[in-house]
Amino acid sequence: MFLENTINPKKKKGWIEVICGSMFSGKTEELIRRLKRAKIAKQKVEIFKPEIDTRYDEIAVVSHDYNQIHSTPVPASANIPLLINDEDVVGIDEAQFFDMGLVAVCNQLANNGIRVIVAGLDMDYTGKPFGPIPALLATAEYVTKVHAICVNCGNLANHSHRITDNNKLVMLGETDSYQPLCRDCFTLENNFKNKKE
Template sequence: MFIEPSLAGGRRGWIEVICGSMFSGKTEELIRRLKRVRIANLKVEIFKPTIDTRYNELNIVSHNENNMAATPIENSQQILLLAQEVDVVGIDEAQFFDAELPFVCDQLALRGIRVIIAGLDMDYLGKPFGQMPNLLAKADYITKLHAICVKCGNIANYSYRKTASNNTVLLGEKDVYEPRCRQHFYEAED
């Protein structure tokens, strides 16, 4: 389904991507931006993948326990159906969504909607994760956040997995992952 830009009602939509490693504050930044949207009395809808049940099944929740109500969805096409007459769409844990998410975000932006997306840019192997590379390519604005390396205190770009699982998707918190700088991430591989 293609939406003509002229149907956007004169509003200009865009795509913002917030990315980084585990514990870098991606969801915290998403929540901060969405709270500001609500202060401006704009209508917002927030979505998360149903797979993400770590803290709460119905809310997006940051590691320091800030949260906002969200709609868990199975696939990105549902966003087009559920985001009617909104000014802003928030999407958390974008790396877990299907291949249609970049198309969905384009369609929302063409409708004049501001789309704010948060997700891991790399998986536990240090490789681009899910649809994040495609979303970064389409983004009008990108914010790359960094955690602090637990080994040396430098900035951390990587999510080091402390368990032996080879599954690309393994939900976890500090019991499973820790932020590491490039040097300590790759030294652990040796």
């Protein structure tokens, strides 16, 4: 006796894509590019960002070079499923600022046949894994790590070095507060900072 295939061929297949890297590496730019392509394909798209991210715009997701796409700011990951209406694609920017519940939300959306595209910092300014991104990297089908250019030596940069004295984990900022550094330059800067303290 043959077992019947229980997979519904008409059911949409969902998955998770994560775009990660340091600041100034093009994460948001890549997220916007993928979402705009989905819109061109006439797919239903919804984009979310954390309410606290108001650097360039209260509503839109905006890259450092001012490319933008309309989004819905939310205070917590639990709000995202409540705002979904038969979308094909869901984009989430600045995912590192969301709570750990974001991992379950993304998996729930993917299990329901939605393509989920998440962008965020994989490390904080101290070089440690940041928020829900490491767990999302573990469960995602597709991972894209993008790099900036080290401002000290010109090599590929994967660290977001904070150049202010603020020690808060979450601090929104631009080139006045952060600079991209490679591993070696990041280590040298931190060793120098630790000697001064």
